[in-house]
Amino acid sequence: MLRRLYSTILGVPTGKLAKNIADLTTTELLMKAGYVSQPNAGLTHWLPLGLSTIRNIEEIIRKHHDKAGCQEVSLSVMSHQSLWDKTGRWQNDELFKVGDFCLAATAEEEMTQLVQRTADSYKKLPVIAYQIGRKYRNEKRPRGGLLRGREFVMKDAYSFDVDQSSALRSFEKMNQVYYDIFKELNVPFVKANADSGAIGGDLSYEWHFLSESGEDTLLECDACGVVGNVERVRPHITEGHFADEAEVSYHLTRENDLCLIYYPKGRTVNFKFLKDEDLVELRTDISSEEAVQTYKRSGDDEFRNIIRIMDVGVGPGTLLPDLEVAYSRSRMTTFEGVPLTEAQAGDGCALCEAGKLKSFKGIEVGHTFYLGKRYSEPLDAGFVDSEGRRQHYEMGCYGIGVSRLVAAIAEVTRDADGLRWPASVAPIQVDIVVAGSYTGDLGAVEKFCSQLDGLRYRVDATEGHLGEKLARSKRLGTPLQVIIGKQYPKIEIELRGLRRDLGKLESEVQQQNGVDKLVVDVEKGPQIVHKLLSVM
Structure with a gap:
């Protein structure tokens, strides 16, 4: 028996969307297409x-x-x-x-x-x-x-x-x-x-x-090919190539000493890097401004220790900012060449020291x-x-x-027409769309479907314009649309999903109005459908 499912799949609309698909967020598209419903923020009902x-x-x-x-x-x-x-x-x-x-x-x-x-x-x-x-x-x-x-x-x-x-x-x-x-x-x-x-x-x-x-x-080295999250990647600084200007942030240690962190202007300090160096343990419950005010309240005659930590990109010739606090050099400790900042595009790779990120x-x-x-x-x-x-x-x-x-x-695969599922996860891998111009009997359609062993397919033999049926199928993300219409026993197969190399079939693909399709004999259709889905 043919499966006419558009009117029976819970949550799937049969009409046009009120909003242009390209303007929908991916979550909105999944909801509008009838995949999920969200009763409250952060909660999901999974529809068929x-x-x-x-x-x-x-x-x-x-x-x-x-x-x-x-x-x-x-x-x-x-x-x-x-x-x-x-x-x-x-x-x-x-x-x-x-x-x-x-x-x-x-x-x-x-x-x-x-x-x-x-x-x-x-x-x-x-x-x-x-x-x-x-x-x-x-x-x-x-x-x-x-x-x-x-x-x-x-x-x-x-x-x-x-x-x-x-x-x-x-x-x-x-x-x-x-x-x-x-x-x-x-x-x-x-x-x-x-x-x-x-x-x-x-x-x-x-x-x-x-x-x-x-x-x-993410950052990738163009020489060694290693990929890392920016939170993990440190830049390679060539000897003597220091920043022109530095910024400074103020922090209190667990012992309430003042810690000054100097880093190249415009860079981002990663405090996990500092923790890995095991030089100091900073308080996390106090802001930079609060650290300065707390230090100042100690009074000019009660200077505590100051610890300066210089990023590896700060060195001789780098302009350092004026300090917001008074200090005594006799109570100042300095650590130089400490990797503190996250890497960014164009930096050298710290792993191989040969490539750029x-x-x-x-x-x-x-x-x-x-x-x-x-x-x-x-x-x-x-x-x-x-x-x-x-x-x-x-x-x-x-x-x-x-x-x-x-x-x-x-999110990654969608386009202006809707979703585009890989064949491995698509809820429906093939839509068999029977056009109004088809004059044969539905027995031939059933015979075609019987040869789609192991595939997730659906038949749309409902009344309606062919273009609307195809648009609906594409919105749902079905990888292949098989059109049975006036050309029968020739059938059209439209390729909706992303694909790898089709081999010999690639030469048979035609493009009409931006749509890739093949026109094949119905007898060869099931075999070709299987082949197409194996690379989609």
Whole structure:
């Protein structure tokens, strides 16, 4: 039986949109096209098309995790305070708290406790467990629709190993899993060196889709090819090439000494870099202006110590600003050549010292962390080694924002006509559009559809103008439209989605009014449809 679904898919409008598609944000487009509904800021109802899309993504993720030997579980979304107290994360103001429980934003604590109950011997390791489910974050100002919400669907995985070398092998295995997942999604992506942030750990990578609308700035070296988040990349300063002018910011240390940070004018100081240098510990509860006023209130005769830290880009010949405070040189300590500022496009690469950095934007969709014993030690979670000694796990954690992927793919691939899903995630891969000019019987259409084994297709044999039907299909992001009309037994196949090399078929592609299409015999149509979708 033919499936006439336009009038039965919940949330999908049948008429024209009141607003030009190009003027819609991606979230608005997903809502107008009937993929999601947002009852409140940061919350999402998944409608049939959106649910199908997110499930397709989940199955790709699941396939590659299972292939790598990961074990799927599903943990409760509620987690007790006692675990989070041990790791020092209960005070995180992004947690939704319900009495002594929180709605889990991530599951390091719970997964570690779960694995501890089973993997208590080195013989039972390594273990990599993962889950796909809803997570919760108390975002004060949720923005970007599905990109940053209060509730979201996430894949989180955790590895447990006997030692660091084994943990790093698991880490590399999971990075290969991520590469394979994003390769199958067929959207341009990069892996970037990243800061571990609140999760902790010593090594991490971010996975980004390339997009000028992305919130993250990435830098790539044109010589060694290494990509890093701007928060992680430091510039290479050639000997003697110092800035013409410097700026200064004022801070108080934990001992209430005054710390002056000098950096090239126009640059951005990354205080994580300063923390890595372990020179001073700055107070974070006081602004630069407050630091100056606090120091001045000590009085001219009560000078405390002043610590000057000079960025690597500040040196002889750099004009330094006048200080806003009185000082005594006998109580001044200076550190020079300290890398404090973020790199920017055109800087030298600090890794290879041969290339220049170029800048581009990305949307983060995944993150892999090597954790070490960041969680196993405070939770006292571990195993008995081969010599009978108790050891703590070496761990890694690995996240993919599944609902975020839906929004990110839509953002990166959409155009002025609507969505453009890769074939691997599209809820409908082929729209068979029966034109009003078709004079044959629907049995021939059914025969054509019977040869589309394994594909997600839909038939639109409803009344209406062909142009409106095609516009509706393209708005929904369907990769291929098969038009059965007056040319039958010739059929037209319009190529909506992004594609890789079509091989011999490329020479048969025609372009009419900006649309790529093929005209083929109906007998060859199913085979060609399969071929096209394999590269879209």
